[in-house]
Amino acid sequence: MTEPAIRVEGLVKRFGDVVAVDGISFDVPPATILGLLGPNGAGKTTTVRVLTTILRPDEGRATVLGHDVATEPDEVRAIIGLAGQYAAVDDNLTGRENLRMIGRLTHQPRAVVAERAGELLERFGLADAADRPVRTYSGGMRRRLDLSAALVHRPPVLFLDEPTTGLDPRGRSDLWAVISELVSDGTTVLLTTQYLEEAERLADDVVVIDGGRIIAHGTPHDLKAKVGATIVEVRLADAANAQRAATVLAPIGPTEVAADGRTVRLTVPDAGRAVLDAVRALDGAGLVPEWLTVREPTLDDVFLQLTGHRAETPADTDDAAVPQLAAARSRKRGAA
Amino acid sequence: MTATTATPIPVPAPVEHRSKIAWAVSDALTIAQRNLIALFRVPTTLVFSTVQPVIFVLLFRYVFGGAINTPGVRYVDFLMAGIFVQTVTFGSVNTGVGLAEDLSKGLIERFRSLAMARSAVLAGRTLADSARNLLVIVLMLLVGFGVGFRVHTNPFALVAAIGVMLFFGFAMSWVMANVGLGTGSAEAAQAAAFPVMAILVFASNAFVPTTNMPGPLRAYADHQPVTAAVNAVRALTIGGPTAGRVLATLAWSFGIVAVFAPLAVRRYRRTA
Numbered sequence: 001m002t003e004p005a006i007r008v009e010g011l012v013k014r015f016g017d018v019v020a021v022d023g024i025s026f027d028v029p030p031a032t033i034l035g036l037l038g039p040n041g042a043g044k045t046t047t048v049r050v051l052t053t054i055l056r057p058d059e060g061r062a063t064v065l066g067h068d069v070a071t072e073p074d075e076v077r078a079i080i081g082l083a084g085q086y087a088a089v090d091d092n093l094t095g096r097e098n099l100r101m102i103g104r105l106t107h108q109p110r111a112v113v114a115e116r117a118g119e120l121l122e123r124f125g126l127a128d129a130a131d132r133p134v135r136t137y138s139g140g141m142r143r144r145l146d147l148s149a150a151l152v153h154r155p156p157v158l159f160l161d162e163p164t165t166g167l168d169p170r171g172r173s174d175l176w177a178v179i180s181e182l183v184s185d186g187t188t189v190l191l192t193t194q195y196l197e198e199a200e201r202l203a204d205d206v207v208v209i210d211g212g213r214i215i216a217h218g219t220p221h222d223l224k225a226k227v228g229a230t231i232v233e234v235r236l237a238d239a240a241n242a243q244r245a246a247t248v249l250a251p252i253g254p255t256e257v258a259a260d261g262r263t264v265r266l267t268v269p270d271a272g273r274a275v276l277d278a279v280r281a282l283d284g285a286g287l288v289p290e291w292l293t294v295r296e297p298t299l300d301d302v303f304l305q306l307t308g309h310r311a312e313t314p315a316d317t318d319d320a321a322v323p324q325l326a327a328a329r330s331r332k333r334g335a336a
Numbered sequence: 337m338t339a340t341t342a343t344p345i346p347v348p349a350p351v352e353h354r355s356k357i358a359w360a361v362s363d364a365l366t367i368a369q370r371n372l373i374a375l376f377r378v379p380t381t382l383v384f385s386t387v388q389p390v391i392f393v394l395l396f397r398y399v400f401g402g403a404i405n406t407p408g409v410r411y412v413d414f415l416m417a418g419i420f421v422q423t424v425t426f427g428s429v430n431t432g433v434g435l436a437e438d439l440s441k442g443l444i445e446r447f448r449s450l451a452m453a454r455s456a457v458l459a460g461r462t463l464a465d466s467a468r469n470l471l472v473i474v475l476m477l478l479v480g481f482g483v484g485f486r487v488h489t490n491p492f493a494l495v496a497a498i499g500v501m502l503f504f505g506f507a508m509s510w511v512m513a514n515v516g517l518g519t520g521s522a523e524a525a526q527a528a529a530f531p532v533m534a535i536l537v538f539a540s541n542a543f544v545p546t547t548n549m550p551g552p553l554r555a556y557a558d559h560q561p562v563t564a565a566v567n568a569v570r571a572l573t574i575g576g577p578t579a580g581r582v583l584a585t586l587a588w589s590f591g592i593v594a595v596f597a598p599l600a601v602r603r604y605r606r607t608a
Binding site for chain 1: 344346350354359363369373374448450456
């Protein structure tokens with residue numbers, strides 16, 4: 001096993017009385033992607049800020065390629081790139097001017113900077129817009145420029161804080177392709193995300209955090225296996241029927257009735273078999289659903305499964321499900 | 337574990353080797369350049385920082401001026417020194433607003449993740465604001481000449497006066513840098529700056545002599561930095577005892593930088 005590119009040991013960060021990061025530990029091997037998954041306020045961004053030397057840890061230790069983020073911040077800064085949540089580029093400068101500025105601020109020779117800026121603009125499909133002020137860019141273009149800015153000095157370790165939040169599906173898959181390419185060239189990436197799909201697509205390893213603590217750590221495959229790979233949802237005509245449906249579906253897997261009182265959610269490891277079983281069970285009980293859908297679990301489902309409570313994301317307009325009949329839902333707090 | 341093959345860790349781009357101080361200067365100039373590009377590309381700030389003093393010139397020269405008694409000095413000559421100092425003092429609010437904007441847009445966060453000098457974002461901003469001040473001062477001089485202002489000393493004294501104004505404005509920019517980093521939004525920085533500006537600029541001898549102010553106010557107005565700067569600029573443009581007034585202003589300016597620059601850098605290091 002090679003030396004990890006990023007090592008985090010017992011990291012704690014407090015803001016006054018609030019413990020934002022509460023003793024987390026993980027390693028990221030070189031040339032891999034670690035996905036830090038969690039809802040808003042879980043401590044993802046704080047962790048990234050500590051690892052990128054923007055905040056000092058209160059306890060614990062973190063190193064990037066062997067350099068301690070607290071005691072050797074300049075060494076760490078020279079080898080990391082950061083692309084944050086807000087596309088931190090200057091609106092008034094052109095794309096090219098932004099990259100040249102970062103190039104100069106990372107202390108590269110002027111000639112190298114000019115060439116590198118051109119190369120990145122080309123690679124990220126910004127060559128045509130290179131000499132326009134960023135103010136005129138679309139959201140996706142800004143994100144791509146932001147990522148380019150993080151890459152100007154060819155950092156071997158890259159931190160991406162929710163890189164695709166707010167991007168359209170096309171922009172998202174473009175960015176995923178770029179990230180995968182970087183990793184195949186040897187770059188180590190730590191990326192935070194609220195999307196399970198993104199973690200699954202990109203990450204070799206996923207750390208799920210909630211309230212500043214790690215609640216799960218493993219490969220995306222492990223995680224899915226833990227959560228149940230598929231969710232079957234059935235909508236009934238009324239609450240009484242929903243309760244009956246929940247009862248007849250319970251033997252197939254953990255079920256719950258959503259807050260609307262009429263939707264039953266069944267979590268199963270294996271969709272094909274379970275859907276057939278579910279249909280048979282419902283038919284046998286004489287229950288005709290208004291609709292039935294089969295879907296992949298979301299971060300919300302992962303949370304419900306791992307913590308027994310829903311991820312409290314403000315964007316979450318989904319009905320706060322009432323875990324009824326929540327069979328065998330152990331509150332696992334397995335720090336990895 | 338997956339993909340932990342023997343892919344070599346990539347090496348970051350080579351850096352140019354210079355001393356820490358040389359890089360601090362280079363970084364500050366890079367940031368100053370960035371802020372100046374913005375100034376010329378989005379000239380609204382420049383227009384705003386010019387329109388306001390022009391209104392003050394017209395207001396005091398033609399509306400209030402007739403009622404203000406400045407023995408031995410034409411009011412327009414008395415006024416323009418006040419206008420210049422007011423302009424650079426109000427101009428310093430831009431430093432705070434600009435930094436607050438950089439903070440809220442996440443740019444400061446990016447800069448803090450780079451191995452650049454910790455002083456550069458602030459030094460670059462205050463330098464760029466000094467360059468803007470110079471431009472506005474020249475514009476205000478032209479406006480002043482248009483409404484009858486005359487320099488009664490000599491061109492060298494005028495250049496010295498401009499130097500004094502610029503350095504005083506630079507010092508005030510460091511005060512406002514603290515306000516900008518402390519508030520973190522452009523609107524809040526603006527709101528927080530206004531009372532400070534009012535107490536400094538209006539409770540001074542910038543527009544009226546302090547002789548008729550009530551005792552305690554007069555005691556304050558006679559001994560605060562804006563009055564000192566206005567006195568120095570008046571001495572350099574109208575005449576009279578000069579050296580002591582210029583030295584007093586330089587002392588104030590150095591003192592303000594010595595206190596507020598390290599405070600701002602400290603705040604910059606810690607602001608998340």
